[in-house]
Amino acid sequence: MVAPLIWLILALVLAGAEALTGDMFLLMLAGGALAATGSSWLFDFPLWADGVVFLVVSVLLLVGVRPALRRRFEAGKGRPELVQALEGKSALVLDRVAEHEGQVKLDGEVWTARPLNDHDVYEPGDHVTVVRIDGATAVVFKTT
Incomplete structure (x- = not known):
């Protein structure tokens, strides 16, 4: 029961570090660590298998979710142009x-x-x- 706790702490640390950077990279890694927490807790996988779950989920989040989130947040940067138009x-x-x-x-x-x-x-x-x-x-x- 130690492995899920370690993965959960890692997920929280990565999510907290993301609050300092705002780049969405560490948040995706936190999602991978959270997935590893769940798989370790539910299936009692060995540590190397949890690492594989962490890696796969992190890469999927980085490739699939992060670009969409970045586009969404960058879409609001045109606001000063509207003010300048006045x-x-x-x-x-x-x-x-x-x-x-x-x-x-x-x-x-x-x-x-x-x-x-x-x-x-x-x-x-x-x-x-x-x-x-x-x-x-x-x-x-x-x-x-």
């Missing part, structure tokens, strides 16, 4: 825009806003241009 667009002031307050309607959504120059103030109904997006705040400027 720069230069026209917005309508909904609430008075001053140094520490304001809201604009931009692309059909309400955004918090602040003026590009701290001393500028824009009143409701003014049309402004988005200079940049700073976090969740649109930095705006009124063109004359």
Whole structure:
């Protein structure tokens, strides 16, 4: 009953180490160690057979699951391009825009806003241009 415990500890250590890397490689090895834990516990295989189960399952996870997971996580990296697309667009002031307050309607959504120059103030109904997006705040400027 020692072998399943060793495989389980190895699986937990590998999963914990994965939290530090985020590469999905060690997580696949942890899956192989978990499979070796199960096979050792259920079938009481010798240690070399558990090693074969670990190897086969790890390779299958690395080849079959890891690429799909990486594609899935990398698909969300295009988000900053959407924010950049808002720069230069026209917005309508909904609430008075001053140094520490304001809201604009931009692309059909309400955004918090602040003026590009701290001393500028824009009143409701003014049309402004988005200079940049700073976090969740649109930095705006009124063109004359």
